[in-house]
Amino acid sequence: MMRILILSLFYYSSRLVLAANPTYNVQSYGAKSDGKSDCTKAFLSAWGAACATTAPATIYVPPGRYLLRNAYFSGSVCNNTAITIRIDGTLVAPSDYNAIGNIGSWLKFERATGVSIYGGTLDGQGTKLWACKNSGNNCPKGATSLAFYNSNNIRINSLVSLNSQMFHILFDGCRNVNLSNVRVSAPGNSPNTDGIHIHQSSDVTITNSHIATGDDCVSIGPGASNLWIENFDCGPGHGISIGSLGWDMNEAGVKNVTVKTATFTGTENGVRVKTWARPSNGFVTNVVFQHLVMVNVQNPVIIDQNYCPDHQACPHQGSGVKISNVRYEDIHGTSATQVAVKFDCSQTRPCSGIRLDGVNLTFRDKPATASCSNAGGSADGVVNPSSCL
Template sequence: MMRIHILSLFYYSRLVLAANPTYNVQSYGAKSDCSKAFLSAWGAACATTAAATIYVPPGRYLLRNAYFSGSLCKNTAITIRIDGTLVAPSDYNAIGNIGSWLKFERVTGVSIYGGTLDGQGTKLWACKNSGNNCPKGATSLAFYNSNNIRINGLVSLNSQMFHILFDGCRNANLANVRVSAPGNSPNTDGIHIHQSSGVTIINSHIATGDDCVSIGPGASNLWIENLGCGPGHGIR
């Protein structure tokens, strides 16, 4: 049954890519710093009202930071299919003071399937643990005031701070998510939920230096099932 289910997902993802308009980030010049290419693909997908796919082929893609705004986006069904790894700058000062590395704001109907986010937080953690004056750090993936979000099969590694954040969101579904950071990495909460409702987290594993799932003020109607936590401070 599991093999049939996996094959069904594989063929479904192929059909989605074939049926919907697809915007390959490499077609927009994703090379050394890929931020502009990713934002150009986002702009193209937002310009149509038809369900669209942004595709990230296998490989490693350096992004300084990227802000995906939904305020002028016509599309409420954008799938981001990631078969590669998105990498933050190794110099933590490049994104350490901006709050979020990959930020989605006022978006509706965004789905992220697969892929790896490498926040490269090791040097910033060492700075913080030394007692020096360091940047606060950036959350790897943040959603603000957004609705109907789906994340499936994403891996988040070594975020500078929080790995995934929902703030002011409605209806988010996370499945088969894996978060990984050492037990001594400071402020690396796996998933933080703030002023959000209808968030579901299932079949996932979080290993981090802070809370596996942190629940802030204004959070309601949450469902967490089959979550592995460790190392980490649990669900708080």
């Protein structure tokens, strides 16, 4: 009798939990998994239903391919601060890039709190737009595949992003973000397809992820702080870049960035700090690059404060961005160019507090070299090429 009572209570409590934590299947709102039917309204309806409850809720995307046009998931009228989006299928952008045009984002979350995305694939179908851009025709700028604006407590796990038109994943004005087991894939010649872009955001962690793309694997913009990137593979791509910074005179700085236990394979850069050669009150400080492996990387370690493509909008100017307290520890591997370490700092605001410790980079059958301009700091332990600080 007691056992029956216990089982009955367990069954009743389980039913209560299920009732309190509902799941909204996008197919129940009309989504079809044929990759051809427009599922945008169905996804937004499922979002609206999940937002209407205050209990933790799940939006479920079954296996299959789901075509979505640009979808805007607003959190401003959302009661729920614990929505999980569990994806077992693939979300597909329109193959006609004009269907999205210049709206900026394909899948956009704004003022959302407590959103978690688990699994799934995003297929941005950017191939035709890249071809248009490479042909020199008048083309749309393209859309970021997944963007979060002014959102907090975001979790993304085991997501795959393929062939975005432009950036793959973007965070702007966000706080407390965790990405793990994320994979980004696009050809090495795909234009402006940054893997993850972080702007005006804090407390962002990226772990156990692999990014192969045509631009920066991770790009870090103004106002980013308290970033942690660990167990990370990059390549092809342009490496991990802080910048470009300093386009505006009044610009928020970048601080407290750690990149550790990462491998860069065949990338244009390894770890880079890049600023425009323009007046600015921006800054970069308290950065650690640690336990990194470079495999045939063109610029394994680089600070470029004279960034000025085509010598327009900044000729003969010095960068106003102040770079200080940047540490390079235990970085080894091979450089694809003879200058393996390059610190090209601002003539008006020189770099300070640069520290090399255990850096060992080689270049084919010739000695690798280091180049310094307006850079101050120190070197400890084995440093190859010899420090120019």
